[in-house]
Amino acid sequence: AQSVAQPEDQVNVAEGNPLTVKCTYSVSGNPYLFWYVQYPNRGLQFLLKYITGDNLVKGSYGFEAEFNKSQTSFHLKKPSALVSDSALYFCAVIRATSGTYKYIFGTGTRLKVLA
């Protein structure tokens, strides 16, 4: 079965330090992987995606993610965290089904950046 795991419920990091939010996946075939962010009282916003190509994917707001096939991981990273990055982050994978597709989301990781 295809699945996504976010092993940390919360990540705390000091402002200016690098941050990593972890995601591992289990899919058959080539994975299509995504990161979304949810700011308080708002819907989810797309950050970045990996379909194919370079393992390092760059996205919005200075975020990037590294696809690692051998470790089946797609960790979200940022070199220098901002307080405004504090939000809920979701990793997702596409699952093909009956000629269309569905998303599977992780349970989310709350990032708290401390001033």
Place this chain on the structure above:
Amino acid sequence: DVKVTQSSRYLVKRTGEKVFLECVQDMDHENMFWYRQDPGLGLRLIYFSYDVKMKEKGDIPEGYSVSREKKERFSLILESASTNQTSMYLCASSSRGEQYFGPGTRLTVT
């Protein structure tokens, strides 16, 4: 910019009421989705639609139905609301690849 709008931000309903949640997108996307979001459970797919009048069950369809009469509009219906349907409901649309989400409807069933 893609815009996905939901009819209400907050809704309070009584047990047993029929509840309609509306979602409209303005980008001519074929695919539309309804999720519910609960703490610690992430987003769970209720129903999705890949074309007008087409629908498919997601992972937790029980107690819900949907309607898609026009391409831009996807409605979620709670036939008889129950307290365990108190949640945040998110609508999304996509063409291929990334999804675009509405702001969500926080539904409380008392």
